[in-house]
Amino acid sequence: MSQSDKDGKNCSCEICGKEFTEEDAMEKHVEIHVGAPEHICEICARGFRWRHSLQNHLSIHFGVKNFVCGICDKAFAYNSVLKEHMLIHTDRKEYRCEICGKNYRTNATLKRHSEYHSDIKHPCSICNREFLDKYGLKEHLQTHFGIKNFVCQICDNAYTHNSSLKRHMRTHFDKRMLLKEYNCEICGKEYDQKGHFTRHKVIHSGIKLHSCMVCQKEFYYKANLRSHMRIHAEVEKTFVCAICGKAFTTIPTLREHALKHTVRKEYSCEVCGMEFHRKSAIKSHMLIHTEVRKHRCNICDMAFRREETLRSHLNGHSDVRKFECEICGKAFCRRASVTQHMKILIDAREYRCDVCGMNFRTKSVLKTHSLIHKDVKQHRCAICGKEFFQKCQLESHMRMHLDIKKLVCEICGRAFGGSSGLRRRMKMHFDLKDFKCDVCNKAFRRKGRLTAHMQDHTGMKKYVCDICGKGFNLNFNMKKHMKIHSDIKEYKCDICGKCFRTKRDMNRHRICHSGAKQERCHICDRKFHLKTALKTHMLIHYNIKRFCCEICGQACVQHGNLMSHMEIHFGVR
Incomplete structure (x- = not known):
C-alpha cells in the first residue's frame, strides 16, 4: 500500500506535489501558485492569498499563542503546529523512508528527509553555497539579510535561528543548575541535551564514516568534513578584514582573526597574568597551572589534561598504521606524522622568512622564528621575570624553578626537565x-x-x-x-669554602673533593679529575706549545707557564 492510500489522500497538486484527501481542498491550494497575493502584512510585507491566513500570520508578530499543549503546556500560534507537536509525546513513527529505512512522525518531515537522498542541490544566489533541501537554504538566506526573529526576553539579543536563541538562553543560567541526565558509560562525561550526548558517543565507537575523496582523511562528523573540503576547493574568500586586508571563506574565521587586532584582552589569568581574547582560551590555559589530569589512558595508565590529547595518544598504541611513507615505506598511525616525516626526508623547506631568507618545513616554525626579528617576547616568567619567544620555552623554564625532572638518562642516570636536554645528553654519550x-x-x-x-x-x-x-x-x-x-664570586663550595664566579667552575672544583680520577692518560697512565686537565696534559706528550712570549719568543705548553716565564723579564722573583 502506498503512503497516499495509507493516509486516505488520493489527489495531489501537479505543481508542488502536495497531497490532499478532497479535491476541493486541492483546487483551493492551486490558487497559491497562480497570480499575486491580495493580502499583504504591513509589518514584514509578506503576501497571502486569503484573509484568514494573514490574520493567523499576524499572531506571530504580536506573540499571540492560543493553542496550548495539554501535556507540556507549550503554546503555539497555529493549530496545525500544535497537532504536529503532539506527535512528540508519542513514539509513533509511521512514515518510513524507502531508501534508508528511517522512520518519521509526519509526512512533511519524511519529504524533507528524502531530499538528502536526491542529487538536486539548492544553491545560495549570494555566496553560491549549496544545500540539500530548500529549508536549509531558506534559513541560510536569513544570515545574509540580517533577519533575526528570535529575541531573548532577558537581554534583548536577537538571533536568526531558534536553536541559537536556545543556546544563548543557557548562558543566563548557572551550568551547575542544569540537569545533566545523559551520562556516558565509557568516560563518565555528562550532558543535558540528548543531541550532544549522541554526537559524543560517536567518538567512542572509533568509526569515522565521513572520509575526504581527495586525501582520504577521515572524520567523525559530516560538518567537519565539509569544513575540511574548503582546503582542497578553490573557494573564493569573500570576507575581508578591514584592518589588514586578509580574506577568509567564512564569517566565523574572520571574527576569530579580528580579535588579534583588538588591543584589549578581557580575560586574564589570576596565576601568571597572561591575557586572552576568548573565555575558552583562558579555560584551556588554566589547565597548565593544575596538576589534575583526569583523562587517563587505559593501556599505559598515562594521564592527560585534555581529552583530545588522550585521543591522539591512543593512536600510538594502535597496531594499525595505515599511513605509509611513499619514499621509504615506513608506516605511521597519524597522517600528520607521515607528512612531517616526508618533509624531513626530502628536506622540503617551502616556508621562507622575508627578513633573513631562512627556510622552514612548517608554517608554525616560521611564525615562531619571525618573533626573533620583531624582538617580541610575549611569555614572561612570573618568578624571575625572564622573557621568552615561545610558550613551550617558558614551560620548560618553569620546570627549572619547580625542580621538575621527569626524564632520566638510562646511561648515566642524570635527570632532565625537558626532552631537548635528554637528547643533548644522549648525543654526548654516543659522540653524535x-x-x-x-x-x-x-x-x-x-x-x-x-x-x-x-x-x-x-x-x-x-x-x-x-x-x-x-x-x-x-x-x-x-x-x-x-x-x-x-670581583663578585657568588658560588661557594660547601666543603672548603672556596668561592667561584660561575656555577660551572664550582662544580668542576667539587670533583677534586670526591677523590675520583676517572680520566687516564694512555701514554703515561697518569690520572686526572677533569677531562680538560687531561687534554692540557696531552699537549706535553705531543710537544704542542700554543703560548708564545712576545719579548723573547719562548713557547710554553700552558698559559700558567707563560705567566711564570714573564716574571723573569720583569724581575719578579
Whole structure:
C-alpha cells in the first residue's frame, strides 16, 4: 500500500506535489501558485492569498499563542503546529523512508528527509553555497539579510535561528543548575541535551564514516568534513578584514582573526597574568597551572589534561598504521606524522622568512622564528621575570624553578626537565655530531655551535667586551667572560669554602673533593679529575706549545707557564 492510500489522500497538486484527501481542498491550494497575493502584512510585507491566513500570520508578530499543549503546556500560534507537536509525546513513527529505512512522525518531515537522498542541490544566489533541501537554504538566506526573529526576553539579543536563541538562553543560567541526565558509560562525561550526548558517543565507537575523496582523511562528523573540503576547493574568500586586508571563506574565521587586532584582552589569568581574547582560551590555559589530569589512558595508565590529547595518544598504541611513507615505506598511525616525516626526508623547506631568507618545513616554525626579528617576547616568567619567544620555552623554564625532572638518562642516570636536554645528553654519550663545518670539517652537536664556529673563519665577532675589547661568537660566552672583570664570586663550595664566579667552575672544583680520577692518560697512565686537565696534559706528550712570549719568543705548553716565564723579564722573583 502506498503512503497516499495509507493516509486516505488520493489527489495531489501537479505543481508542488502536495497531497490532499478532497479535491476541493486541492483546487483551493492551486490558487497559491497562480497570480499575486491580495493580502499583504504591513509589518514584514509578506503576501497571502486569503484573509484568514494573514490574520493567523499576524499572531506571530504580536506573540499571540492560543493553542496550548495539554501535556507540556507549550503554546503555539497555529493549530496545525500544535497537532504536529503532539506527535512528540508519542513514539509513533509511521512514515518510513524507502531508501534508508528511517522512520518519521509526519509526512512533511519524511519529504524533507528524502531530499538528502536526491542529487538536486539548492544553491545560495549570494555566496553560491549549496544545500540539500530548500529549508536549509531558506534559513541560510536569513544570515545574509540580517533577519533575526528570535529575541531573548532577558537581554534583548536577537538571533536568526531558534536553536541559537536556545543556546544563548543557557548562558543566563548557572551550568551547575542544569540537569545533566545523559551520562556516558565509557568516560563518565555528562550532558543535558540528548543531541550532544549522541554526537559524543560517536567518538567512542572509533568509526569515522565521513572520509575526504581527495586525501582520504577521515572524520567523525559530516560538518567537519565539509569544513575540511574548503582546503582542497578553490573557494573564493569573500570576507575581508578591514584592518589588514586578509580574506577568509567564512564569517566565523574572520571574527576569530579580528580579535588579534583588538588591543584589549578581557580575560586574564589570576596565576601568571597572561591575557586572552576568548573565555575558552583562558579555560584551556588554566589547565597548565593544575596538576589534575583526569583523562587517563587505559593501556599505559598515562594521564592527560585534555581529552583530545588522550585521543591522539591512543593512536600510538594502535597496531594499525595505515599511513605509509611513499619514499621509504615506513608506516605511521597519524597522517600528520607521515607528512612531517616526508618533509624531513626530502628536506622540503617551502616556508621562507622575508627578513633573513631562512627556510622552514612548517608554517608554525616560521611564525615562531619571525618573533626573533620583531624582538617580541610575549611569555614572561612570573618568578624571575625572564622573557621568552615561545610558550613551550617558558614551560620548560618553569620546570627549572619547580625542580621538575621527569626524564632520566638510562646511561648515566642524570635527570632532565625537558626532552631537548635528554637528547643533548644522549648525543654526548654516543659522540653524535651531526653538524659539520665545510671549511675545516670540525663537527658539532648543535647547529648554533656550528653557526658560531663559522664566524671564526670569517673573522666576525658579533659580541665584543666593552672593557677589554675581546670578541666572541656567542652572547653566552661574552656573558661568561664579563664575570672575569667582576670581583663578585657568588658560588661557594660547601666543603672548603672556596668561592667561584660561575656555577660551572664550582662544580668542576667539587670533583677534586670526591677523590675520583676517572680520566687516564694512555701514554703515561697518569690520572686526572677533569677531562680538560687531561687534554692540557696531552699537549706535553705531543710537544704542542700554543703560548708564545712576545719579548723573547719562548713557547710554553700552558698559559700558567707563560705567566711564570714573564716574571723573569720583569724581575719578579
